[in-house]
Amino acid sequence: MKAISYxxxxxxxxxxxxxEQWEENVWYEDAVLMKKAGVNLVSVGIFSWAVLExxxxxxxxxxxxxxxxxxHEHGVGVCLATATASPPAWLSRNYPESLAxxxxxxxxxxxxxxxxxxxxxxxxxxVKKLVTKLAERYKDHPALKMWHINNEYGxxxxxxxxxxxxxxxxxxxxxxxxxxxxxxxxxxxxxxSQRYNYFDDxxxxxxxxxxxxxxxxxxxxxxxxxxxFELYLLExxxxxxxxxxxxVFTNFMFEFKPLNYFSWARELDVVTWDTYPDPREGTPEAHxxxxxxxxxxxxxxxxxxxxxxxxxxxxxxxxxxxxxGEMRLWSYSATARGSDGIMFFQWRQSRxxxxxxxxxxxxxxxxxxxxxxxxxxxxxxxLKLLDSLTGAxxxxxxxxxxxxxxxxxxxxxxxxxxxLSYLEQVKTYYHTFYKQNIAVDFVxxxxxxxxxxxxxxxxxxxxxxxxxxxxxxxVGEGGTLVVSFFSGIVDENDRIHLGYYPEPLRxxxxxxxxxxxxxxxxxxxxxxAGTDHYRCTTWSDVIHLDTAEAAAYFTGDWxxxxxxxxxxxxxxxxxxxxxxxPEQAFIDDLLTGLMREKGITPPAFAPQNVEIVxxxxxxxxxxxxxxxxxxxxxxxxxxxxSYVDLLTGTEVENEVIVQxxxxxxxxxAEQK
Ligand code: GLA
Ligand code: GLA
Numbered sequence: 001m002k003a004i005s006y007x008x009x010x011x012x013x014x015x016x017x018x019x020e021q022w023e024e025n026v027w028y029e030d031a032v033l034m035k036k037a038g039v040n041l042v043s044v045g046i047f048s049w050a051v052l053e054x055x056x057x058x059x060x061x062x063x064x065x066x067x068x069x070x071x072h073e074h075g076v077g078v079c080l081a082t083a084t085a086s087p088p089a090w091l092s093r094n095y096p097e098s099l100a101x102x103x104x105x106x107x108x109x110x111x112x113x114x115x116x117x118x119x120x121x122x123x124x125x126x127v128k129k130l131v132t133k134l135a136e137r138y139k140d141h142p143a144l145k146m147w148h149i150n151n152e153y154g155x156x157x158x159x160x161x162x163x164x165x166x167x168x169x170x171x172x173x174x175x176x177x178x179x180x181x182x183x184x185x186x187x188x189x190x191x192x193s194q195r196y197n198y199f200d201d202x203x204x205x206x207x208x209x210x211x212x213x214x215x216x217x218x219x220x221x222x223x224x225x226x227x228x229f230e231l232y233l234l235e236x237x238x239x240x241x242x243x244x245x246x247x248v249f250t251n252f253m254f255e256f257k258p259l260n261y262f263s264w265a266r267e268l269d270v271v272t273w274d275t276y277p278d279p280r281e282g283t284p285e286a287h288x289x290x291x292x293x294x295x296x297x298x299x300x301x302x303x304x305x306x307x308x309x310x311x312x313x314x315x316x317x318x319x320x321x322x323x324x325g326e327m328r329l330w331s332y333s334a335t336a337r338g339s340d341g342i343m344f345f346q347w348r349q350s351r352x353x354x355x356x357x358x359x360x361x362x363x364x365x366x367x368x369x370x371x372x373x374x375x376x377x378x379x380x381x382x383l384k385l386l387d388s389l390t391g392a393x394x395x396x397x398x399x400x401x402x403x404x405x406x407x408x409x410x411x412x413x414x415x416x417x418x419x420l421s422y423l424e425q426v427k428t429y430y431h432t433f434y435k436q437n438i439a440v441d442f443v444x445x446x447x448x449x450x451x452x453x454x455x456x457x458x459x460x461x462x463x464x465x466x467x468x469x470x471x472x473x474x475v476g477e478g479g480t481l482v483v484s485f486f487s488g489i490v491d492e493n494d495r496i497h498l499g500y501y502p503e504p505l506r507x508x509x510x511x512x513x514x515x516x517x518x519x520x521x522x523x524x525x526x527x528x529a530g531t532d533h534y535r536c537t538t539w540s541d542v543i544h545l546d547t548a549e550a551a552a553y554f555t556g557d558w559x560x561x562x563x564x565x566x567x568x569x570x571x572x573x574x575x576x577x578x579x580x581x582p583e584q585a586f587i588d589d590l591l592t593g594l595m596r597e598k599g600i601t602p603p604a605f606a607p608q609n610v611e612i613v614x615x616x617x618x619x620x621x622x623x624x625x626x627x628x629x630x631x632x633x634x635x636x637x638x639x640x641x642s643y644v645d646l647l648t649g650t651e652v653e654n655e656v657i658v659q660x661x662x663x664x665x666x667x668x669a670e671q672k
Contacts, residue, residue, distance in 0.1 A: 007391035012341025017042035031074035038380025050088035072143035085151035086113035135242035158258035187215035260404035265297035274307035295338035296442035307345040311359035336613035336624035392617035396439035410461035417518035437602035468504035476571030510548035510568030534586035541579030
């Protein structure tokens with residue numbers, strides 16, 4: 001089992017707490033209600049800069065001192081925010097150049113949040129001062145449990161075109177390429193006369209007449225990721241120096257493209273993220289996928305849901321609330337997949353401001369008998385029974401390759417097919433695992449793959465130096481690899497790997513592609529695989545076999561009879577190529593067959609819409625079963641093992657009934 005760097009002492013339960021929006025008497029009421037609801041952790045101060053530093057250098061911590069004390073007296077820990085997510089009005093007034101600039105060259109205005117330029121030296125300096133003050137002041141406060149750095153980096157402003165950012169971009173390029181000749185070569189600037197003589201010739205690509213240079217676009221994305229990451233690291237360093245023992249993190253977001261969370265995660269003591277499934281979409285499979293991704297960012301370590309909502313948000317066109325029981329159920333889906341607690345945005349529903357119609361743990365009525373508060377209280381009570389889950393991992397024998405830089409590159413314009421979505425391709429493969437409750441991790445193309453028996457690489461367009469060897473070695477050592485169309489096409493600068501596609505993977509796949517055939521939206525083709533037929537759409541590869549065998553053929557169009565799916569035995573393993581976008585049933589059948597060969601099975605079999613996930617640690621082997629159906633379900637358990645139902649304390653074996661819209665958390669009993 002991989003080492004866990006930080007384990008929460010118990011299941012965290014609570015949410016964002018914004019006491020500065022309320023009179024002091026409400027703080028006492030809050031603390032009492034928190035205690036009643038089983039809250040043990042709240043995030044304080046996320047947007048408090050303006051009331052902590054009222055004017056430049058004029059700090060006022062009196063209110064926060066009091067809040068920290070009250071919370072501590074009521075047994076509520078504090079995840080103290082560094083308050084840097086929304087700089088105060090005085091910063092924009094005194095230093096307008098600290099504001100971020102949008103892609104049309106216009107400065108953002110003050111009055112919402114996250115308006116700072118990540119590359120503003122003024123903002124950075126002010127951040128350092130504030131964070132140092134906060135850390136010095138609260139380093140010994142017994143309520144301080146964790147540091148919440150900034151908030152959702154990049155959420156609103158993930159690109160900045162300010163003069164400070166341009167200067168920083170040029171410096172970043174100098175560091176990356178040393179000479180401008182190297183930059184020219186990597187970006188292919190002889191194309192369209194884009195050659196630069198000096199690093200200072202490089203400008204932003206925010207207003208080019210047509211397609212901008214792809215290598216430069218890609219590097220700009222890397223640069224913005226790094227700019228925001230520098231902000232995080234700058235704060236982290238201060239906190240580490242002053243409070244070395246207090247864990248630090250920032251909160252990640254749903255399907256968030258601009259930040260390469262794999263590289264960020266290394267610098268977080270615990271990965272946390274904010275999950276807001278839209279109740280209109282039914283079972284939150286996409287969020288389950290993100291939970292699995294979040295767990296994977298730090299090699300399988302537990303994460304923490306830092307925000308979700310009790311009922312409804314206020315930022316969709318129509319904000320449908322979660323139905324009774326759904327908040328609980330979806331919380332367990334997160335817990336099953338590795339979350340060591342559940343936190344909400346926010347504790348008390350705001351009276352004023354842009355989020356006053358956003359749900360909270362305590363609604364506007366303030367009523368303990370409201371549906372919302374009762375559900376909050378119930379979950380709080382339940383989580384207290386689940387401490388043995390903390391630190392437990394989800395053992396997975398299968399993995400899906402996910403790579404942020406590939407996401408950036410493959411969705412830039414000028415491709416054979418410009419409506420391809422990387423996430424949609426990944427989701428097609430993830431669906432098979434989700435539906436069958438087979439545990440799956442996400443990995444990077446250069447990750448150590450030796451603990452997996454099965455790896456899927458959907459649309460891995462960008463293959464960087466050494467990654468092909470990693471995949472080859474994995475298969476050579478006995479792994480099964482599935483690669484799908486438009487993979488292995490470019491290097492890290494978006495330059496083609498010359499030769500037949502996918503050049504770097506030809507060896508392991510034993511086939512090559514002569515031509516791409518993107519399909520018009522209304523077009524379909526068909527695959528024949530033995531006696532079975534499946535629909536396919538979007539894309540066809542014209543494939544030639546080298547050492548591979550065809551596992552399915554196209555039945556229509558001018559390339560009919562040519563292979564569509566191929567299998568190549570390689571070393572001790574096998575590499576499969578899927579040269580089209582088949583209907584889901586084909587992916588399900590293909591992956592299921594390959595996993596069966598490898599003995600990869602779910603922890604128990606279940607009907608549709610029932611999640612079963614295993615979480616294991618030194619404290620025991622758990623099964624979390626989440627029934628999203630409106631009717632009860634019967635689950636057969638592995639015989640010869642007995643379990644304790646942690647929510648009721650009863651012992652079970654052989655089979656269990658899970659009620660409609662309900663959960664079971666089973667811990668395997670010690671062997672008698
Ligand atoms: C135009 C331009 C060419 C090239 C082609 C591509 O014709 O003149 O330089 O960009 O489009 O279709
Ligand atoms: C994000 C932010 C919170 C709040 C919620 C509302 O997650 O971090 O401050 O705005 O959205 O859903």
